[in-house]
Amino acid sequence: MAGVGVTMEVGNDGVAVITISNPPVNALAIPVVDGLKAKFVEATRREDVKAIVLTGNGGKFSGGFDINVFEKVHKTGDISIMPDVSVDLVVNTIEDGKKPVVAAIEGLALGGGLELTMGCHARIAAPKAQLGLPELSLGVLPGFGGTQRLPRLLGLSKAVEIMLLSKPIMSEEGKKLGLIDALVSSEELLRVSRLWALDIAARRKPWIRSLHRTDKLGSLSESREILKVARQQAKQTAPNMPQHLACLDVIEEGIVHGGYNGVLKEAQVFKELVLSDTSRGLVHVFFAQRATSKVPNVTDIGLKPRSVKRVAVIGGGLMGSGIATALILGNIYVVLKEVNSEYLLRGIKMVEGNVRGLVARKKLAQDKAEKALSMLKGVLDYSEFRNVDMVIEAVIEKVPLKQTIFSEIEKACPPHCILATNTSTIDLNVVGEKTSSQDRIVGAHFFSPAHVMPLLEIVRTEKTSAQVILDLMAVGKIIKKVPVVVGNCTAFAVNRTFFPYTQGSHLLLNLGVDVFRIDKLISRFGLPMGPFQLQDLAGYGVALAVGKELGAAFSDRSFRSPLVELLVKSGRNGKNNGKGYYLYEKGSKPKPDPSVLPIIEECRRVTNVMPGGKPISVSDNEIVEMILFPVVNEACRVMDEGVVVRASDLDIASVLGMSFPSYRGGIVFWGDTVGPNHIYTSLKKWSELYGSFYKPSRFLEERATKGIPLSAPASTSPGSRSRL
Numbered sequence: 001m002a003g004v005g006v007t008m009e010v011g012n013d014g015v016a017v018i019t020i021s022n023p024p025v026n027a028l029a030i031p032v033v034d035g036l037k038a039k040f041v042e043a044t045r046r047e048d049v050k051a052i053v054l055t056g057n058g059g060k061f062s063g064g065f066d067i068n069v070f071e072k073v074h075k076t077g078d079i080s081i082m083p084d085v086s087v088d089l090v091v092n093t094i095e096d097g098k099k100p101v102v103a104a105i106e107g108l109a110l111g112g113g114l115e116l117t118m119g120c121h122a123r124i125a126a127p128k129a130q131l132g133l134p135e136l137s138l139g140v141l142p143g144f145g146g147t148q149r150l151p152r153l154l155g156l157s158k159a160v161e162i163m164l165l166s167k168p169i170m171s172e173e174g175k176k177l178g179l180i181d182a183l184v185s186s187e188e189l190l191r192v193s194r195l196w197a198l199d200i201a202a203r204r205k206p207w208i209r210s211l212h213r214t215d216k217l218g219s220l221s222e223s224r225e226i227l228k229v230a231r232q233q234a235k236q237t238a239p240n241m242p243q244h245l246a247c248l249d250v251i252e253e254g255i256v257h258g259g260y261n262g263v264l265k266e267a268q269v270f271k272e273l274v275l276s277d278t279s280r281g282l283v284h285v286f287f288a289q290r291a292t293s294k295v296p297n298v299t300d301i302g303l304k305p306r307s308v309k310r311v312a313v314i315g316g317g318l319m320g321s322g323i324a325t326a327l328i329l330g331n332i333y334v335v336l337k338e339v340n341s342e343y344l345l346r347g348i349k350m351v352e353g354n355v356r357g358l359v360a361r362k363k364l365a366q367d368k369a370e371k372a373l374s375m376l377k378g379v380l381d382y383s384e385f386r387n388v389d390m391v392i393e394a395v396i397e398k399v400p401l402k403q404t405i406f407s408e409i410e411k412a413c414p415p416h417c418i419l420a421t422n423t424s425t426i427d428l429n430v431v432g433e434k435t436s437s438q439d440r441i442v443g444a445h446f447f448s449p450a451h452v453m454p455l456l457e458i459v460r461t462e463k464t465s466a467q468v469i470l471d472l473m474a475v476g477k478i479i480k481k482v483p484v485v486v487g488n489c490t491a492f493a494v495n496r497t498f499f500p501y502t503q504g505s506h507l508l509l510n511l512g513v514d515v516f517r518i519d520k521l522i523s524r525f526g527l528p529m530g531p532f533q534l535q536d537l538a539g540y541g542v543a544l545a546v547g548k549e550l551g552a553a554f555s556d557r558s559f560r561s562p563l564v565e566l567l568v569k570s571g572r573n574g575k576n577n578g579k580g581y582y583l584y585e586k587g588s589k590p591k592p593d594p595s596v597l598p599i600i601e602e603c604r605r606v607t608n609v610m611p612g613g614k615p616i617s618v619s620d621n622e623i624v625e626m627i628l629f630p631v632v633n634e635a636c637r638v639m640d641e642g643v644v645v646r647a648s649d650l651d652i653a654s655v656l657g658m659s660f661p662s663y664r665g666g667i668v669f670w671g672d673t674v675g676p677n678h679i680y681t682s683l684k685k686w687s688e689l690y691g692s693f694y695k696p697s698r699f700l701e702e703r704a705t706k707g708i709p710l711s712a713p714a715s716t717s718p719g720s721r722s723r724l
């Protein structure tokens with residue numbers, strides 16, 4: 001495999017093939033950008049070169065500009081390390097250069113990669129290549145002229161959609177839309193591209209500079225209307241993110257004042273956006289997600305994942321059927337076991353409902369749905385378990401029941417079979433206590449709805465073998481989850497970190513803050529809904545069971561309120577029966593229900609925590625902090641106890657499991673952005689005013705007083721332990 005750099009080969013036909021090489025995705029690192037410039041200058045100068053083909057090594061064109069450079073800018077604040085690619089390389093050297101350039105695209109051309117190809121005079125692609133401008137998902141905008149050339153190549157409407165959704169299209173669609181000039185097989189790609197380039201040089205094919213085109217832009221009033229609608233949508237779907245509106249403004253600049261002015265404006269706005277908190281958060285999440293696949297003593301000891309083809313799921317309830325759905329969609333054969341045919345039928349119906357729901361929402365093709373459903377078999381006993389590679393138990397949270405199941409499956413399954421539980425609270429050592437297969441026991445904690453939520457929390461005990469963890473990570477990837485490996489403790493990493501979220505909201509409510517104000521502020525912060533609406537959605541049964549369990553486990557810092565019991569007593573059961581903190585009517589949005597207020601008053605009388613019996617007076621900002629700082633505080637304990645490999649694992653878990661806004665970088669990253677010292681002093685003040693729920697942890701105190709970021713590795717914190 002070639003190293004990092006750019007090569008050039010000039011053939012007898014007079015075509016210079018310039019190849020980008022930077023495995024694994026040919027990211028445009030600074031040496032690659034420099035190499036491109038040098039090779040283009042050389043090809044332009046050489047008399048034996050008539051035309052140029054630009055391509056990528058190893059079956060991929062390019063995954064875009066090197067995101068590591070953004071990270072460097074974020075760390076140093078020094079924007080000057082960004083090279084001038086947009087004007088110097090793409091406009092002056094490639095697009096306005098003296099020799100025609102054809103892009104030969106295979107595999108993927110994303111971000112800066114696609115933007116380079118749009119500066120070329122034609123684009124030839126192999127089938128199934130991914131083409132996209134995902135820069136907005138990194139908090140920036142396309143910065144190599146993409147905001148200008150994409151609308152000019154395929155029309156404003158589609159271009160805006162591709163950029164705002166950060167969603168790639170395939171080369172087949174690109175051909176239909178006019179982004180791609182010809183679609184040819186991988187084997188033919190270079191040959192056709194060379195001929196095409198020569199044809200342009202000989203004026204047998206048009207020499208097109210995308211930036212100069214206007215034929216697909218439509219009239220100014222049409223463009224303005226499209227941008228107006230897009231702005232309205234962006235305000236709704238991305239209210240806290242500046243890059244969406246900025247991108248639309250830059251596009252408009254080019255439409256009104258011409259492509260080149262648009263390119264200049266793009267470069268200026270790009271520099272502002274790279275330095276934004278949004279970009280810092282999103283770039284952090286990009287790398288944090290990829291870091292989860294590196295687990296010390298698991299992924300670095302030469303093991304290979306074993307193939308898991310058949311999985312048994314025990315329990316066809318909400319979780320079990322969701323897990324079964326995720327598995328069959330990943331082409332894994334599933335045996336779903338229930339205790340009687342009524343429950344089994346209900347479980348299978350739920351799986352079918354999940355799959356058909358995806359088809360209805362156009363997320364799955366009909367034939368794929370049928371194929372997936374053919375991978376499911378319902379059973380009532382263990383006879384089919386003799387040839388499964390993994391079992392996932394997903395029954396109710398009762399210790400004796402789980403223990404019985406585990407000793408039964410130990411006998412029914414082959415000796416290599418992974419024995420996983422989807423428990424969200426029970427200690428894995430207790431679950432597997434009655435077996436002698438502790439090395440095969442592992443937690444596979446899915447988040448509801450399991451076929452939708454992207455996180456898979458893999459819980460290991462001291463005895464779980466590295467092979468078993470690796471196998472489960474591989475299964476997680478096959479079913480399109482992001483697996484995060486954590487240690488064994490009550491509620492594990494995610495629910496443990498977030499238990500103060502619910503409790504903190506209830507404490508604030510009991511201190512006199514309005515329930516709907518809390519929900520509104522938390523949604524405004526960026527979570528999809530507030531804590532009380534979430535409780536309505538999850539169901540009060542869950543709230544009661546989990547509240548009891550966690551309250552007992554963390555009694556030194558728990559706030560217990562009788563509110564949910566009072567709600568149930570008054571005939572409310574959340575979204576389930578249409579009445580909770582909100583009223584739920586089919587076809588309309590949840591409406592705050594004022595008749596819940598007297599019940600809250602009654603609860604406040606019972607808990608009696610308001611200082612002097614009067615509601616506390618707090619600012620909007622303080623409300624958000626009083627809910628989220630205790631979560632950061634618990635995250636500190638989780639890190640201190642070594643439950644996670646690295647701080648960023650909690651970031652990704654909070655984003656993917658709890659829908660914490662990704663543009664805030666995850667819970668620990670956000671804590672560092674706000675500042676450990678501010679969090680510590682606030683918690684200390686509240687703990688004096690309102691009790692031990694807010695008491696700062698040892699880890700937080702130490703980091704705040706020494707000025708060490710919360711995310712700094714544990715070695716900086718003497719006395720840290722590890723459960724991994």
Ligand SMILES: C[C@H](O)CC(=O)SCCNC(=O)CCNC(=O)[C@H](O)C(C)(C)COP(=O)(O)OP(=O)(O)OC[C@H]1O[C@@H](n2cnc3c(N)ncnc32)[C@H](O)[C@@H]1OP(=O)(O)O
Nearest residue numbers: 025027063064065066067068110111112134142143144290
């Ligand atoms: C100025 C310009 O307009 C700005 C830009 O171009 S910004 C960049 C725009 N490009 C992107 O956003 C694409 C980002 N990359 C991806 O979406 C995916 O990595 C991909 C679809 C290219 C490949 O996905 P997949 O095959 O699952 O591999 P994935 O694990 O994600 O990536 C493989 C490795 O390449 C790295 N990588 C991928 N794209 C990268 C990039 N643009 N820069 C630096 N590293 C990159 C990943 O960090 C990962 O590294 P690791 O192995 O050390 O963890």
